[in-house]
Amino acid sequence: MVTDAQATPAGGLTAAQVARRVAAGQVNDVPRRSSRSVGEIVRANVLTRFNALIGTLFVLVMIFGAWQDGLFGGIIVANSAIGIVQEVRAKRTLDRLAVIGETPVTVRRDGADAEVAQQQVVLGDLILLGTGDRIVVDGAVADSRGLEVDESLLTGEADPVRKAPGDPVQSGSFVVAGSGGFVAAKVGRDAYAARLVEEASRFTLSHSELMSGINRFLVYVTWLIVPIAILLFASQFGATGGVGNAVVGAVAGVVTMIPEGLVLMTSIAFAVGVVRLGRRRCLVQELPAIEGLARVDVLCVDKTGTLTEPGMDLDEVVVLSDALPGRRALAALAAADDDPNATMRAVQEGLADPDPGWKATGTVPFSSARKWSGTEFDGNGSWVFGAPDVLLAAGDPARARAEEIGATGLRVLALARVPDGSLAAPDALGGAEPAALVALRQRVRPEAAATLRYFAEQRVQVKVISGDNPASVGAIARALDLPGAGHPVDARSLPEDTAELAEAMERNSVFGRVGPQQKRAMVKALQAKGHTVAMTGDGVNDVLALKDADLGVAMGSGSGATRAVAQVVLLDNSFATLPSVVAEGRRVLGNIERVANLFLTKTVYSIILAVLVGLVHIRFPFLPRHLTLISSLTIGVPAFFLALAPNSERARTGFVPRVLRFAIPAGIACGVATFAGYRLAAANPATAFEEDSTTATLALFALALWVLLLIARPWNWWRLGLVAAMGAAFLVVLAVPWLRHFFALRPDNLRNDVIALAISAVAGVLLVLVLRWDARFGRAQGR
Template identity: 60%
Template sequence: MTADTVRLGLSTAEVAERVADGRVNTAPERRTRNGWQILAGNLFTFFNALIGVLTVVALVFGGPKQALFGLVIVFNSAIGTIQELRAKAALDRLAIVGQAPSRVIRDGAETPVAPDALVVDDHVLLGPGEQIPVDGKVARPAGLEVDESLLTGESDPVAKAEGDEVLSGSFVASGAGAFVVGRIGADAYAARLLAEASRFSLADSKLMGGINRFLKIITVLIVPVAVLLIVSQARSGQSLRDNIVGTVAGIVPMIPEGLVLLTSIAFVVGVLRLARRRCLVQELPAIEGLARVDVLCLDKTGTLTEPGMSFGEIVDLDGTVDARPILAALVRADENPNPTMLAVADAVPVDPGWEAESQVPFSSARKWSGADFGGHGAYAFGAPDVLLAELPEPLARAQELGAGGNRVLALVGADELTCDDGPRPVGVRPLALVVLEQRLRPHVGRTLGYFNEQGVTLKIISGDNAVSVGAVARAAGVPHAERVVDARELPEDPEALAEALETYTVFGRVTPQQKRAFVTALHRRGHTVAMTGDGVNDVLALKEADLGVAMGSGSAAARGVAKVVLLDNDFGSLPRVVAEGRRVLGNIERVSDLFLTKTIYSIALALAVGLIGVPYPFAPIHVTLIGALTIGVPSFFLALAPNSERFRPGFVGRVLRFAVPAGVMVALATFGAYWLARDNESSALREDKATATITLFCVALAVLALTARPYTWWRGGLVIVMGGLFVLVLAVPFARDFFELSYGDPYNTLVGLGLAAAAVLVLVGVTWWNTRTAVKPPMKQ
């Protein structure tokens, strides 16, 4: 392209020509499943296939009534599909809102366009924190440094000269510039970064991992138990029809068909609830991560404080130089001013008209920027403890001003802006200190108080002066905010760094690489870490953290790697976000208790029947009734209900400690009642099955009652309504006949109720013991 083309960009006609030729960036779609994939994913599952086969068998040999359990396929698939479609629509809408447009030059003017509207040869402008959407070659660098760590793993920014290649997925660390679009769409080197960050999946979920372990064990157990049941029913002396129907009735309740469904629904409903609060969840496991977090690392600027700053005052250090025109010249020379420079720009006079011969852009590593104006001199502007490190008196004055929580910056003259031999320019002369006022976000104290009450340890991490950051933290009400340290004094050894992180609360002058090292060190101590941030210097830590939370107004790079984006920029939304995660995990544990208990008592009953060689005590219609009233309907309400319980580690162990004894006691009481009823010669097999059904329901209802604790009005009401519906079935002749519940000898019913009561007492004792010996959440220090 010619120099004029680079300056003016493409014309409207040239853009149209490229679009017509297909040379337009086809942005990778968010990896959400389309409608047909969602339907297929919810319909064609292993358990649906198994239940479908059993439904056909029951329909052929038992009639429509005995095959009613097959409706679970319809309900599960419909509910799962509808919920996932709603979640997909909500996420896609939020993703569009949160998508950063690219700035291009077209027809000689700067124009914002969507990344998927970029065409080959477009002239794309770049500023600090902006993510590079496609591949291309640098055309006009102005101190441009690109961070390619998300692609290469190398954390040091790479300086880019004219003609150098830039790759999609990297982002601008400092400086500014422009590039000419080359490879687009699927040909781009790393366009998959944002697509991967936006992926809608259940991958890497510890909760789903635990449930999948349950399902593998259950699948292994079902096969031999089902074979034993089939053989025993064939030898039980019943008709072929009764043998097949009994076998189906024994196999169906072993299958936890609703567990995976309700787990997925709980996740996607969590996504929908957060979407209504303008929270974009880019990965479903983030919902789970919200509940597990025990250390929250907060960036000061934009999180504790409002994003912008207001100008305070200029404190003269020289007495012979007017700092205002110098500051005005520095502001004009900065093509992409950050919030600090914008605050200064509001207070300085009109630019004096100096032309910069060279520039050093601001970066988080340097912590200063500067420009050389030739005959007017060279100047640097940035952190006092960097620029004034060798000048005790001005530095002490800066620290005094910053002790109240204001942000203080130093303006210095310099012989040379080069910093090759050290962290600061050569020949520094102090000129002035600029004081900027920072405003705390509304309700920040209440938000921090919530996390403290919930046992979440807070760490304030900032690139600003440690004393200033500590003052802001104390004003915000951060616990132990007096434990302040300058990160430059911290050890590099991972173990020693982890110890320091346990000791201190507020960290100043933290580099981007240190932020990532902090997360790694906390992981070494077994912590689950959440990191908030909005700037380019937060990207590495956001990617490393278990849960990265970015502000919607933050840099494109920060939003791209974060798992949760607060599109309304409201830090006060975080308690609701954490509460949603805890609701999901707590409720999934409840329904897991129910489903695993059912599976265990079903397997135990099938084993007892198979080994002793008696007819199976239930027909499929009995299984449908009990499953609906004690698990199916209640679990749906429990999975989506409010739940503010704190997260406790050990999900798998806790579920097994409840479900195994509960399932065994249900099976013992039920089979005992059935065995004694069979031994009573005055009752028929149909009446014996009714006795077993009543006994099973009573103990299973007790399991539901124990699972529903702590009680609220609706949870208590849910248990009562389910019990009342079963009593109604027994009381209404039509319903009793439909569900094949024939009254027999009252003695059988009384024995069944007695055994059920004994089993319930044992379950209450087991639950009390489990509660007493449960692992408590770690206490805060």
């Protein structure tokens, strides 16, 4: 085992050493868990509680009844097949995107630096680190050039930890400043990252209000099935005098109670959402993120990388003092930085001055908490480069000049000389002598304005939270027509109290000079006001806020740490993808609620019919094949189309109460009207059971089709066409003799059929009145 930095030379492992470690299994072979395996998908879709229950009922019908009454057994095959196909499609999309979205690791082998996949890191590898890099295995520091590591995801402590050679580093942490390297001492399942990666990237349905609500429905139904099945069997045995008829009647009543397609339709809608977003180069790392997208009402964006593109261009260098060699010092700083961030790269690329050849003797790397970096040069003093309002005194004319330039939308940084030895205590820096101002031109994303307009139209508030100068941030926000951009706020003046901070967040839209901890506090303050908050970002200063937000969205070009904690990664780095992401979430959630109304209505009317029949001790009005026909045409087929249809309605909390407020009155109307029509038909001893059950079938189908029409609102051509097609399909069954015979339908008694349809019509009108009263009452109560 490799346990210390000295076991690996400065040039890294050789190719032969790497090969030996791979052969010995000393490789970071943590499996990529972006989705379930195919075997797990098959087991999860076949070995379900519903399949077991429906399979048992199917066997009973095959033993005691006619094979036509076992049609509902096809539900097992259909549910399992559709679920498997859709989830395998989603798995392939996720696995492909996970490979694209995974951050490579830089290692040194045979004296040369190379990028390898995380799974290709071996024990003893010398891994190189720069700002923003995520530490993927455990080890010991071999080289440190101002290396600072954020271990907050492991320890909860937010302060960066300085790392010197020999200090341990643990997977799950990330670099916030400086650069260096460490030797991998624990890889694969031995590393702490193995558990973090598996938990963070697994494709799961957990922590979902939607799935929790559906599971509650399923628990309620499970409790009711056993007593109702016993009641039905006893009543059917007494009414028909035969075990076979009793079993068939009991099965017909129980099988309809089971909302067998609800979980399937939910899984399909989620899986299709993942596939659709995948086509837009959007990686959904956790399935509940689809739901979170729909509930977002506040979007916090970091200016850099979101409203603006990552790169910048040098606009001008304003020399403030002829007594100081400002331009030469700036060129020396640029040349001395071997791990430049976007700001320093812009200076390196745009500065015409040559490297003066100054020798650096000490450095303080840039950090988002300090907002400056510094270098001490042998014989040429100590220089710092960073935010003017941090480095310069409040009354300094250079600071006022920086504010003027920043108000035009340029990003302004100050170059200043500090007393020798100051960099040894960076937290107490003082005595800065301004030498120059550096103005950088930021590249505004061309799609940003249209994207902000979309969110304004959708009533989603956008808050710009940036570490840059408030005036500069405000200028860019105004150029993009963001509401409230005219009053940018310096976050250093904001209160720490959560309630007061929340009020400030509600009143304003643009915030500058926000530190990493303050971003986190802002997210928590908005959540405390009842908002569902999404946070976008690409830098290490965004990690804590991304982790605490209801939905974290990272740019594909962002740091490895940022992409690791986000639920959604925009692989094409396009802010314009976000409207599609939000729209997909709303489509999924709105449609699942619509589908749940259908399935729960069926469950309620099944319970009503079963209880009424059991109490009155008459024969159950339906054979299983009748209910299979009704369920297929009024629930199964329509639900499939409704679950995948466009839907832009913003999601609301209270999924369970809202569904029950529709399903209970609709189910009661269907159950009571059907029972009344059947009871009137069965009162005539001259009619056969097939005629009476046909009357009940007509009554239930007519009312169930009316319920489908209500659920399909708002109406458009294809929704009305779908309802009409289902009605036409039922008429075809009645018109074609062999289909009529197959489903045991005899619409011979016109009088009874007309009376039953009239009862259904009255029940339909009463249902509409009840729903309207509930909607009006709900508005009055502020629901």
